[in-house]
Amino acid sequence: MADSRIGVAVVGTGFGQKIHIPGLQIHHRTEVVAVYHRNLDKAQAVAQAFQIPHAAQTVEEIVRLPPRFFSFTRVSAVFWMERV
Template sequence: MIGIAIAGTGFGQKVHIPGFQAHPQTEVVAVYHRDINKAKAIAEAHNIPH
């Protein structure tokens, strides 16, 4: 299993997160946004732990 962190939440949220979550060998474990509250909201919406 490969842990993935997403940096950027525009294209990352729309394309990268669903793509990596759909792949059986990857797990999205973190998301970054310069606004911590937005990062937390996106992480929560996509079941990402960090």
């Protein structure tokens, strides 16, 4: 059976790493596949700590990941994507 989980990109590492990432990782229908922070070192540290496969410092990097359904956890990122 194909993987039916929703790939989630967490935009921001403050509240994201305290609340969003742990909650999304325990849900059976979601997989955290990327984390964003404007400082790549910070994104990489969070990705390593939570075993997230991709760290990014731009939203464009996340969008270029292999095709999946994505849910961004920050409204401003979704708004930005709709405007481009």
